[in-house]
Amino acid sequence: MRVSGLSSGMDIDSIVQQMMTAKKAPLDKLNQNKQILEWRRDSYRAMNSAIVDFRQNKLYKYKSATEMNVYTAEVIGNKDAISVKATTGANAVSMSVDVERLASQSTLETSSLAAGTTSKTKLGDLKPGSDTFTFTVSRGSTTSPVQQSFEFSKNDTIQGVLKKLNGNSAAGIQATYDEAGRKFIIKSKEYGNETVRFEGSLLTDALGVDPDSIAKGQSAKVIINGAEYTPSSNKLTVNGIEITLLQKTETGTPATITTKPDGKKAVETIKAFIQDYNTLISTLNSKVSEQKYRTYLPLTAEQKKEMKEDDIKNWEARAKSGLLRNDEILVESLSSMRTLLSSSSVKFGDKTINLASIGITTGEYTENGKLYLNDETKLLQAIEDNPEQVMELFIGPSDGSGKGIFDKMYDDLLGTLGRISDKAGTSKYSSDLTTSLNEQSTMGKELIDLNSRISTLAKKLTQIEDNYYTQFTAMEKAINRLNSQSASLAGFMGQ
Structure with missing residues (x-):
């Protein structure tokens, strides 16, 4: 005390x-x-x-x-057939383009389903008596295909089927239902793949469509300056120009691409x-x-x-x-x-x-x-x-x-x-000023050492201060005793 x-x-x-x-x-x-x-x-x-x-x-x-593109490209002639964009690899070569065929997706489309069929119609209503329906997407050779399979119950609605098919990225398909035409349509997401196949009782029983009626995906076919190209999609790059195919060109109506420097x-x-x-x-x-x-x-x-x-x-x-x-x-x-x-x-x-x-x-x-x-x-x-x-x-x-x-x-x-x-101890990839710092950095370690030294010295100083107070307390007690003795002696002498 x-x-x-x-x-x-x-x-x-x-x-x-x-x-x-x-x-x-x-x-x-x-x-x-x-x-x-x-x-x-x-x-x-x-x-x-x-x-x-x-x-x-x-x-x-x-x-x-794209930020340093120094070329611009434009289409002359049949502007409806293609669109173009110059890349950094562009040159000044003009190109004549004939689009003979667009790339397509493998597509299976049903005939019109029964009147009153909506996206909320259950599969069991389309095919009474069946409890389950299967659907398989296959790609590649018939002997060792890559497959993705699905199973549906009679209580699944058309809307539920669409959700399952479209929600599976591995299947690589896009399914839609046209309520106006009452048609179920399935397409492969990729273009130009002729090996895609759709099979299962969902098609044959519930939707009443022959899987063999699928329209196979085809690659595009385009003639550029006399050379034939067959890209799997409707995009290709030639002479540094990215060409997007939009529609077939009629005979004698090619599109012409011109390229020139543009520094803007x-x-x-x-x-x-x-x-x-x-x-x-x-x-x-x-x-x-x-x-x-x-x-x-x-x-x-x-x-x-x-x-x-x-x-x-x-x-x-x-x-x-x-x-x-x-x-x-x-x-x-x-x-x-x-x-x-x-x-x-x-x-x-x-x-x-x-x-x-x-x-x-x-x-x-x-x-x-x-x-x-x-x-x-x-x-x-x-x-x-x-x-x-x-x-x-x-x-x-x-x-x-x-x-x-x-x-x-x-x-x-x-x-x-x-x-x-x-x-x-800063981050090499973040500009956030509130991001925590790495304490194992050079300065982080120095701070750890300083905090340790400060803590040790603070404890030592507290002990020294306590010792001073202890000494003054002892002095106060001694003075108090001396004062008490003096008071007692003065009282005794006064008797």
Whole structure:
């Protein structure tokens, strides 16, 4: 029990606190180090979030072929027969297209069922006397087919049958019921497969249809520049043009495909990249060049008691400033991105395509690598003159044999995120600032060690403080006894 100094007349609490002030200095220092480490880790988390957002939500989109398509294709002549879309592998070859046959699905359609048959009609009402009905979908050879079987009861409705058939993805079929025509229709989901078969008493007994009446799926047949193609679906890609077959062409009415460079989409992508890249490096540069105030350390609880709230905020703002100044990870990442942009080029013949040659330059040295599209007309002209090379500069060759600026930067930033993750425990793939941190990271382990040292020192200081109070308690008791003896003696002398 602690005493208040009634016997001695001393302010024991104040004396003990003064005696403990010097001894608490190491603990204050540890708590300040912990706070700095936590602030620094939060700064890494913010930088990690900015990089992940740029990499996952921006670069990932820009490096897709559709975002950097430098060609456009159009149909001349029979526009009802086909539709077209240019891919990054497109070239300027014109194509004459004759569609002789569309790809089809294997289809089985019943005759009109009995009058009054609806989707709620039970199978037992279609075929009285039967308790169960079977249905099998087969694909492949008749000797070793791949099958999916179903069994239905007489109480299953047509609607229930549709639900079971369509709900089984392994069956690969689409079943419908036309209530107007009272027809049950089953189709294979794939086109052009002639080996699909439908069998079972559901067909022969309940629906009254001969399984052999199935219309077999066929592949498409199309003649392009004299060459015959038989794709299994109604889509195919020739000369980098994705062609969708819509209907047969009549004799003498072919569709003609023309392709030409069109830089509008690519220019918009490049402009968006420049803006997002500049935003990212501005964020990183502001952090690595942030002023550091070495005399502004985290405030202790005692210091905060003596300060106003606004003063505390201003102090902590300076204490947090510069925690990642000249940070090795961020500085190296910025340098790597600048080097990548300045060194990337595509050579063909005696020409070289790089950012500068298509109108993209960096700002002044003080702008730390900021990009500018100085001449949009020059960029459009470069795309028109050398579409494949401009596309290769940003997303690599169309055959996938190399990487462009977007892919290289995407890969490099993963390395940066990995280093930040190892150090601060952040996620390499999430920009969420509330995601929990990995305590087994370098900084996580440092915090664990600091917390352990703080806990040990706090216990030691509590013991020292208790010892002081024990000593003062003993002194108070001794003074109290002395006072009692003096009072007794004074009483005795007064008799």
